[in-house]
Amino acid sequence: MDLTDWVVLLAIVLMAISFFCKRTSRCGTSAERARHARGTRMLIQAGVALWSALFMLERTLVSPGSLHSAHLNPHAALAVVLALVIAGCLWSIRGRSLLKPRRIFAC
Numbered sequence: 001m002d003l004t005d006w007v008v009l010l011a012i013v014l015m016a017i018s019f020f021c022k023r024t025s026r027c028g029t030s031a032e033r034a035r036h037a038r039g040t041r042m043l044i045q046a047g048v049a050l051w052s053a054l055f056m057l058e059r060t061l062v063s064p065g066s067l068h069s070a071h072l073n074p075h076a077a078l079a080v081v082l083a084l085v086i087a088g089c090l091w092s093i094r095g096r097s098l099l100k101p102r103r104i105f106a107c
Contacts (some may be wrong), residue, residue: 013047015035021099032102042091049088052079078091 017046021040023033060077 001058006051010048010051013019013051017043017047035098035102039095042095042098046088046091046095049084049091053084053088056084057081 018097021036021043023036028036050066056077061074
């Protein structure tokens with residue numbers, strides 16, 4: 001895939017996240033708005049981390065000749081991709097939990 005395809009894919013992911021995290025009502029406390037903003041930010045970070053992991057995986061292992069810079073060792077590239085995937089998954093889990101409404105009377 002060309003670099004423009006990857007950038008368009010990233011733009012689509014970020015627009016989808018912002019569309020699904022859009023608040024329907026403006027009422028709420030400032031703590032709830034801050035919590036929602038943190039959750040949205042973490043989901044965007046997760047999307048960018050997973051996008052960059054896929055981009056790095058494709059550029060270093062699938063088509064290494066398409067990038068004209070210094071090539072990484074495949075083991076180092078896999079380690080970085082694994083770290084990005086783990087960070088993306090953790091940010092996604094935490095962001096989803098921040099977007100859920102807080103329970104008032106939890107047992």
